[in-house]
Amino acid sequence: MVSVVRAAAELTTIVFLWALLAVADHGLRPAKVVWWMLGVLLIFWWFVRYRLKIVAFEPKSDADQKPAPADLTGLQSSSAAPNFWPISLLFLFDRLIPVYKIREEHYTIKQFYRKASGKEIATVLPDRPIYHVAYLRKKHPVLPASDVERVRLEKWLVVLRVIGVGFTVFLLAAINALTAP
Numbered sequence: 001m002v003s004v005v006r007a008a009a010e011l012t013t014i015v016f017l018w019a020l021l022a023v024a025d026h027g028l029r030p031a032k033v034v035w036w037m038l039g040v041l042l043i044f045w046w047f048v049r050y051r052l053k054i055v056a057f058e059p060k061s062d063a064d065q066k067p068a069p070a071d072l073t074g075l076q077s078s079s080a081a082p083n084f085w086p087i088s089l090l091f092l093f094d095r096l097i098p099v100y101k102i103r104e105e106h107y108t109i110k111q112f113y114r115k116a117s118g119k120e121i122a123t124v125l126p127d128r129p130i131y132h133v134a135y136l137r138k139k140h141p142v143l144p145a146s147d148v149e150r151v152r153l154e155k156w157l158v159v160l161r162v163i164g165v166g167f168t169v170f171l172l173a174a175i176n177a178l179t180a181p
Contacts, residue, residue, distance in 0.1 A: 023170045033171045040167075041092050044160055048087050054153050055140055056113040056133040057091075058082040059105035084113065084142070086135040095157050096164035112150050113142035 023036050048054050061083070085091070085105060094106045101107070116130055121141055124130055132139045145153070 020170055020173055023167070033167055037093075037096065037164075037167055040160075040163055041089050041096065044092050044156070045087070045089055048092070048153065048156065052149065052153055052156070053114045054087055054112050054145055054149065055115050055135065056084040056086050056142055057109045058111045058113070059085060060108040060110045082111070082113075082131065084131070084133045086133060088135070092160065095160050097168065098161060098164070112145040112153060114145045114149060116141040116143045 023033055025032055090102065091106050094100065094102045098107075113131070113133065116124075120143060121130060124143075130141045130143065133142050134140075
C-alpha cells in the first residue's frame with residue numbers, strides 16, 4: 001500500500017513538473033502562461049459561441065427584485081428588449097480568474113440567449129419576440145436558452161474556472177522558481 005501511494009505521489013510530481021515546463025518553462029518564462037490563457041480563452045469563446053450557440057446573457061438588475069408596475073388593465077406591463085451583454089473574451093476571462101471579479105454583471109445572470117436558427121425564426125410564435133444582439137459589427141437573432149442549455153453552459157464555465165485555478169498554481173510555482181535562492 002505504501003508503495004502505491006509513493007508511486008502515485010511521484011507520478012503526480014512528474015506530471016506537475018512536465019506541465020510546469022510546458023506552461024512556464026520551470027519558472028524561466030512565467031509570462032508564457034499568458035499565451036496559454038489566451039489560447040484557452042479563444043477555444044472556450046469558439047466553443048460557447050459555435051458549439052453551444054450561446055451568444056449573450058442578460059444580467060439581473062435592481063428592477064428584477066421589485067415587481068413590475070401594472071398598467072391600467074391590471075396586467076403586468078411587458079418590458080422592452082432585454083439589456084443584452086455578449087459572451088465576450090472579457091466575460092470568459094472574468095470566469096477564468098474569478099478573484100478579479102471585473103464586472104458584477106458577469107456573475108448575476110438572469111438569462112442566457114442562444115443564436116436562433118432560420119427555421120426557428122420562421123416558426124416563432126407571434127407572442128414571443130425575437131431579439132437581436134449586436135456583436136463584432138453583426139446582428140444575431142437570439143432566443144432565450146433552455147434550462148438544459150443553461151446547465152450545460154454553467155458546467156463548462158466551472159471547467160473554465162478549474163483551468164484558471166491550474167494556471168494560477170503554475171504561475172505561482174513559476175514565480176516561486178524565479179525568486180528561489
